[in-house]
C-alpha cells in the first residue's frame with residue numbers, strides 16, 4: 685500500500701514505538717486535564733454558600749490555568765508524530781477522571797472532588813516519567829514536570845481548605 689504522506693519518516697531520535705507509547709500517555713493526560721478543566725468551570729458557575737466569593741474566584745483561576753495547559757500537551761503529541769485527541773467521546777474513553785456530577789455538590793464537596801482530580805492527574809503524569817527517561821524525551825519530561833508542580837500545589841491548596 686502506498687504511504688499516506690510524502691513526508692519522510694519523523695527523525696527526531698525517538699523510536700516509533702516509544703513515540704507511540706509517550707503519545708498515548710500524553711493523550712490520557714490531555715483528556716484528564718480537559719475533564720478537570722470542565723469540572724472546575726462547572727463548579728465556578730454552580731458553587732453556592734458563604735464561601736461563594738472566594739471559591740468562585742479561586743475556581744476561575746484554576747480553570748484558566750487548566751485551559752491554558754491543554755494546548756502545550758496536545759502540541760507535544762503532534763510533535764511526536766501523533767494525532768491529538770479532541771472530542772468528548774475520545775476524552776471520556778481516555779480519561780480516568782469522572783465527569784462532574786449532574787447535580788451541583790455542596791461547596792466543600794466541590795473542593796474535595798477537585799483535589800482528588802488534581803491528585804489523580806499528578807499520578808498519571810508521574811507514571812509517564814520512566815518511559816520519557818528511557819526514550820530521552822526531555823521536552824515531554826519538562827512539560828510533565830511543570831504540570832506535576834501545578835497539580836501537586838493545587839491539590840495542597842484545596843486540601844488545606846478541607847482541613848479544620
Ligand SMILES: [Fe+2]
Nearest residue numbers: 728729740744
Ligand atoms: Fe465567570
